[in-house]
Amino acid sequence: MRKLLWLVGVVAIFSTALHAEETGLDTDLMQSIEDTNKSLSSNIALQRVDASISDANDLDKMFEVVEAHFVKKGNAADAVDLSKKSRQLSQDIIKLVNEKNFDTATSSATELSRACKSCHTFYKKE
């Protein structure tokens, strides 16, 4: 039930986010990314394969929205690159977790968090 609610929430966020390019990225989307990222970090540490893959998949989809936003915005090549990098890391994590390589998955998840911070330096509204 919780998973279904999560899915509904993520879909709703995707829908609203796609219409929010003029006013910047939706803060709910950003919050969801942050929450899912923390969940991912925990699930990898606890070696929960299915939950980790689910979180990484959600992140991949959310970063796809972020990437599309910055492509449309224009003049934000670094943000586009960071979004692509975040997507790649999310996909890498799925592979690593499937291989039960949790140590490397943890490192990748940490790098993903740092990518978020780097983007925030220039693009996060206070």
Next chain:
Amino acid sequence: MASRREFLVHTGLGLGGAALAGFAPGFGISAAYASDLIDPLAPKQPNFPAKIKSVIWLHQNGAPSTIDLFDYKPELVKRVGQPVPDSFLKGIKTSTQGGVGKLFVAKDRTWKQYGESGAWFSNLVPNLAQHADKLTFIKSSMTIGATHDISILKLNTGDLNPGRPSLGAWISYALGSANPDLPPYVVLYNGKSEPSAGSVNWSSGFLPAVYQGTAFRPGASPIYYLDRPELRAQEQQRNSLDLLKHLNQAGSDKHPSDTELKARLRSYELADRMQTSAPEAVDLSKETDATKELYGLNDPISAGYGTTLLRARRLVERGVRFIQVVTGAPEGDSEVTSWDAHNDLEKNHGIMAKQVDKPIAGLLEDLKSRGLLDTTLVVWTSEFSRTPWGESGTGRDHNPWGYTQWLAGGGLKAGFTYGATDELGVQVADKDTAVDTYDLHATVLQLLGLDHLKTTFLNNGRSERPTVVYGKVIKDILA
């Protein structure tokens, strides 16, 4: 009369309540967990061999301007009085009252290089400069948040909101205590009041409360209510404590699986021992005059802070793992209470530097001469630093975007500098070398033999670690 367990069950708290409390006595908990509950401060092995045994965390409260202490900026001197070029402000959001002012340099500031490392020190820190080759500078420090309380909280706990354990608490949790007669995590401060940012900065957060820092206040009696009340004779107190211990032990024997009682017994025993061990640890009467002079105890401005650092050295000798020292207000009739120099920086930093310079130099000298520096980590840190542009004409505003911290002690490349700020000291020059608070924490833990990614605690079903979801060990500074 109902037993404790019967009471809990009948009131509906029962196993659920016990589970919420983190354990269910006698209900299938692992021996290791039970052992932790019996003695949560029992020494534990690190993940790999440690380089250090103790940390002295020198929090410079109020945010010193490191471009007035360690980070010489000749370009700033050249451009004094000019506006800040826009290129230096790219990517940051300033909030200086009155707007970003002209570039400011204190008129009496001079700079020299010291030691074989050639590290730059200003005329504000002549004693510390003599130890240039002991220090490992991180000149690409950065953080977020531009108000003191929030950034101090992040410096100590990794979060902008209360609720997370402080670094010292994580270390206590991961390593336990090396001395059963003293807390593994002690907080020291000088001045008349506790650090203004509050005890949330040495909190155990979601870790068990036993791991929180114990504040030792200035003066001969470091802990409130530790001393026996005057109305009570020593023999009376001894008899009361012995009876209490006897009754508790009888209860413990009757309920061998009640680990909460065992933990409480342990804390009473520790408190009992601390009545002797804590005052002894901070008693400087047996220190030589030469040592006291080394720490600046003969100068009223540095005496208070010097006393805390001498206490810190004594606590290191007694196996305390993490000693968090917060600068307080110097003695004397001055309105200077911290490094927060929004105006009159020259007066403020003149006094604050005088307060800490000789004591910290003395601490480094003393640790070295006693053979302790190789197994101790000294960290100069602050919640952020200060801008190169002036504020109020004579001060500097907050700068979280690029500043200097330093470390000294075991496991480090001494006489080394990592990273840099830009030519004016506004931001970190190369963002790939930026060192956030999480990275500093990860590095401190690494030196203690702890992998920050593997130091975890299960909190309400979520695995938590000291560095939240961040953190990178600064390998370039490690020997």
